[in-house]
Amino acid sequence: MDVNKLGAEIGRPARRSNFLFSSWCSRSWTMDEDVLPGKRSYDKENSNSNMKCSKWSLGGDVGTDPPLLADMGLSILQDEEEMTGPTPTPPATEVNTSNPPPAPKVLQQSNQNVVSHGSFLPDDLVNEEEFFVYKRRRLDAIAGDDKFNRMSDELILAVFRWLPKFMLARCAQVCRRWKRLAFDESLWRRLDLGGKTLNPGVVGRVILRGSCILRLAKAEVDGPIFSPQLQYLPSLPPIRSKLQYLDLSMAAIEPPALEELLSVCFDLKKLSLEHCTVNQTICTHIANNPNLDTLNMAMCYGLNHSCIVNILSNCKKLVSLNLAWTGLSTEDLRVICRRFPKSLERLNISGCRNTLSDTHVRLLAEQSPSLVELDVSDCTQLTAASVSTMISELRHAEYLAFSRCYTIQPDAYLELKSMPHLLYLDLYGILNESALSTLRQSLPHIQINKYLFSSVARPTVGIRRTSVWGLRVRD
Structure with missing residues (x-):
């Protein structure tokens, strides 16, 4: 063939x-x-x-x-x-232009x-x-099976909890589902941005993600806090942050930006504004947090008695307060000492060199008899009368600090042995080694000069830089 x-x-x-x-x-x-x-x-x-x-x-x-x-x-x-x-010859066909042949x-x-x-x-x-x-x-377009998308949201969130925050931001760019899960508020409850330079709108995005514990110590925060695009959304409800622990110690933030940040905070429990500039509006926003129990305003600029009284009048649950080195005048101290809440247990009012007197100490001791810790260091106007007032009024005191109070006679400290609950006493810069040795023998149950710095209301103590007020902020 x-x-x-x-x-x-x-x-x-x-x-x-x-x-x-x-x-x-x-x-x-x-x-x-x-x-x-x-x-x-x-x-x-x-x-x-x-x-x-x-x-x-x-x-x-x-x-x-x-x-x-x-x-x-x-x-x-x-x-x-x-x-x-023989090979057959195909029959000849005429071409019909009106009826074309059907398609094969x-x-x-x-x-x-x-x-x-x-x-x-x-x-x-x-x-x-x-x-x-x-x-x-023809091979399939996608080799294998995407088993990750078969997982439930709970399992994916359990995986995302092991990722750092910058990696979560990258995962949010994969798809819509990953964006929704990566921005879940359970992954952003605690955040440490200390020492960072934050562009405008960054802190606002963190707040909108539902952060509860935020550390901004030594951070440089540029305003505005919230992105300007938010003002073009008329249907957006009023912003109410979930922040409860906020650390702004020594942060470089302007008063307008600080006002915008605190204006959305209503559930703060602990707040640190050490070495920040404040005004009357900022203190009004602080007073809008009735559950506030710890406030650190050491070395703050712009404080006066009207600002502090506004906070003390609304924050009835205040337990720890630090007003060290705020430059308060004699009149400011007279008004403030009369308004301290009964619940106050720890107070640092050191640094009032020429303004704090024995009268102010008597007023605050009568107003807050439940004080457990009191620091009046560098108050050069105090005398032995203040020591006697503390012995008689502060029955529950465990820590007292008289560092560099040069006008108090050393013999007055011997009377502190009548305070049964007193455990620690700081007298830096007053007594020499021989006098300290004699005082330790007279007060054997009291540890003298153990703490160099005060820890009242401060978020970080010692070398613990990964936590604020004992709460972890880093993953």
Whole structure:
């Protein structure tokens, strides 16, 4: 059987099959003879054939060998007897421009991963046995399965809790779901931005994420606190932060930015504004936190009695207060000492060198008899009368500091042995070593000069820089 006759019999697709068949034949000759013993014997049987075509043409008995055609991806087209006749000539057809011939049909087979392309045949030649199908496997666009998206939100949040905050910000850029989970308030409840330089709007975004514990000690905060784009959202409800512990000790922040930050705080429990500049508006915002129990305003600028009285009048639960080195005048101290709350337990009013007197000490001792810790260091106007007042009024005192109170006679400290609860006494800069040794022998139950700095209302004490008021702020 001649290849040319076969092509004329079945039309154009036969050339495609002839090409594939010839290609398959050329590859078959390169195979080892030991691998294909059946085909080697077949070659010997057809070696003496008088056919003009090559050994692996469609002549002889090859066309009637279904396994061999199956290996080539072909099927039996017609019987061998019909192929021996002359090549039929296709009938001539007239071109009809008004009725164009219908489009050829395409036979395809496909499943989920395989796309089959059929040969294009006219309508009168389309038959299940008169075409072949070549298949090409198409791989999936995404290899594997995204098991991370099958996880519940709770499991993903449990994974995100191990990531640092800067990595959470990157995860929020992956997709909408990751953004919603990465900004979940359970991941932003505690945050340490101490010593950072924060651009405008950064602190506002942190507040909107639901932070409860925020450390901004020694940070440089640029205003405005909230992004200016928020003012173009009329449907945005009034912002109410969830901050409860805020540390702004020695932070570089302007009063307008501090006003904006404290204006959204209504649930503060502990606040530190050490070495910050305040005004009447800022103190009014502080007074809007009725649950405030700890306030550190040491070395603050701009304080006066009206600012402090506003805080003391509204914050009835105040327990710890630090007003050291605020430059309060005598009149300011007279008004303030009369307004200290009954709940006050720890007070640092040191640094009033020429303003705090024995009268002020008597007023504050009568107003707050529950004081456990009192620091009046560097108040050079105090005398032994203040020591006697503390012995008689402060029955629960455990810590007293008289450092650099030079006008108090050393003998007055011997009377402190009548205070049963007193444990610590600081007298830096007053007594020499021999006098301190004598005083320690007279007061054996009191530890003298153990603490160099006061810890009243301060968020960090000693080397603990990863926590504020005993609460962890770093992951």
